[in-house]
Amino acid sequence: MTRWMAEGLNLLERILRAFIALLMVLLLSLTFIQVVARYVMHSPFTGTDQLSRIALVWLTFLAAAVAVREDKNIRIEVLVRRLSPNAAKWNATVLDLLLLCFLTVFSAKAYEVTRIGSFQHIIATPFSYAAIYSSIFAGSLLMLLFVALRILNRHGIFGFRELRKER
Secondary structure, three states: OOHHHHHHHHHHHHHHHHHHHHHHHHHHHHHHHHHHHHHHOOOOOOOHHHHHHHHHHHHHHHHHHHHHHOOOOOOOOOOHHHOOHHHHHHHHHHHHHHHHHHHHHHHHHHHHHHHHHOOOEOOOOOOEOHHHHHHHHHHHHHHHHHHHHHHHHHHOHHHOOOOOOOO
16 A cells, blocks of 8 residues: 555544544533433423434444454454464455445445435434434445455555554
């Protein structure tokens, strides 16, 4: 992978992490406002629960994309640890190819649901359900990108070696 591509991916990851942090602050703030309004003022705001739901779904799918980028997606590794390094590499590739297939179908369905949801409005907010469903589409596209890059990186296909930032 060229240096500018690696730097672009690292920038994308930093932006994703910043947006995730922002979503966490927003979710915490909205939840706090809900509790205060409901139990202290005895007059809950309308729409804060819906906005919290939107923030939570975006947070979930963007964080899942970052987890895939970091290769932290859930796997059962009891048997993999007993494989030779080469067999483990091919096992990971097969699993990633299956994940690519799943994410391709998932992305297509998420797009369809987003289109349908754009005509349905979320009560007490200015948003349609596309605001929620687009997070699924965006997160699955990011996961597709990161899994494809992980496969290319693992096998050095076309000289594709990722330059990861040090943590």
